[in-house]
Amino acid sequence: MQFIAQVRLADSDDPEVSSLSGILLLFACQNQPGMCDDWDADSGANAALLVAPGDEPITAPLNGVTKLDLETFLSLEPYDSSLSQAFDDDNYVAAVDGDGNVLGKIGGGPVWKQGDETPSCECGQPMRFVALLEERGESGVNFGGGGCGFAFICTRCNDKAKFLWQC
Template identity: 40%
Template sequence: MADLMTYAGPAPADGPGTRTGGVPLVPAGFAWPECTECDGAMQFLAQVRLGGDLLSIFMCQNDPGLCDEWDATAGGNRAYLFGADATEPAAVPGEGETLLEEVSAVEVVPVDAPAYPQAAAEWSRRTGRPRSDVLGHLGGEPAWLQFDETPACASCERPMDFVMALEEGHDWHTKINFGGGRGYAFRCAPCRAAAFLWQR
């Protein structure tokens, strides 16, 4: 069984649910992340509801390909695991590539299939909708495009738990820039830590 994240139309820019794009909901005192390589403000990609937690993902897009935004530890992306106090839209920096061009609502659809790629193909066949309307999946096993890059938690050094795979998006005009690849998000719940990377 795979829990697919499917495109569910436009969403409010500050909506509380799982979505790609828009403005992140954050706790008080949040500082918008900056890339450690170019010092520019990162682009907000998505927020995902995980029970009472909110996973938020950012990635540098100021100089695509020049900063190591695909790596979990190089400083070109950032993932946060917020709690129930993440309720206010963040103040968006005035400079840098900070927001996606489109806000997309996400519907989670369970599909009975042995793995994510088969589930996505089955959902597309069953619904008659394009494969690009599958925005990723929650839980299960990551369908790596290259090799296993499960990150270790910086605090406890244990392998982090896989949370979500994220596709570029349903519309090539407004999609996330993974170079034609796929993103992967992880968390260490005891340490309240998260990590993100992408492959192609």
Template identity: 35%
Template sequence: MQTNLMIHDGTAAACSDVPRTGGVPLAPAGFTWPVCGCGGPLRFFAHLPVEDGVLSVFVCQNDPGMCEFWAAGSGANRVHLFPREGLRPVAVPETGVTVLPVVSAIRTQVVTVDPEDCDEDAEPDAYDLGRAGWRREPGERFGKQREVLGSLGGSPSYLEDDRVPACPSCSVAMEFAAHLEEGADWETAMNLGGQLGYVFVCRPCREGAFLTD
């Protein structure tokens, strides 16, 4: 059983075209910064290059807990799947909670996990096992889980099937794309209420969705 973990890899330039959390979004010409239903700009969370483009994730942080950033389709979050060509930095709004205080570079690491390490009364979960075991030495109770910023591909960790969002354009169930953790440093991390974020995408329609557990 394998999972493709996203690992914190130091800092990155704010406008770099590398996997990262924070910084400035790169988007096609004419893109405007998304706005929440509360009227404030969404906060840019992650720039994730994938095989068929770039996933750009935004979540409302203007008044955490007041807007339903945890629900797909609530208007309090946004996921875009952009083509790789022609991307340019987007002008950041002058007011509102728009960017993270730190840009964190991401490297990917394929980790093989043993289903026997899972609780015998529970279904094996590749992401949960991979994150829990990351850089944990034999006999050590805790590893370096804070270094794990999520994962790419695979299946959504412990998410009920009825929570998988449908594409607003074609009504087909979206494909799971990534997990996103709040961040490596609690002082500068995204505020997701301590929850794990899930990114979904409909590749034919180039639509995306975000929710938390």
């Protein structure tokens, strides 16, 4: 699996998410794109792992592709996610349409491409949205061609997370 992002839960504007201390690590199968069912949160072709700050870093596997050609460091810019007249998040959609450098968002709500696919946790509770990632530029991530990835956590269990994408 390819490591695609890490998200600090403290950066979320959702108090139920930001009150949990931790980092969400996101991985997806990028071998033979389209053949892994990595769009499905429950297929096993992706992983979302919650780690506590200060935990030891995950070590790379001994063989296979383990890193991209480059690292991309991003900055976060606050914005108002409450406007939803035409879309689930009008300000986010306007930002994405107006700036090719917008690669996603942390907090607010998901902006679904096909319809709500909020996953449920093993405990039965719907999971809370954490982040949306755009397939743009030279990110090296394939979400089906112009798709988005969605990261979720369970705020009841505090240690379960899921990742899926739509295009």
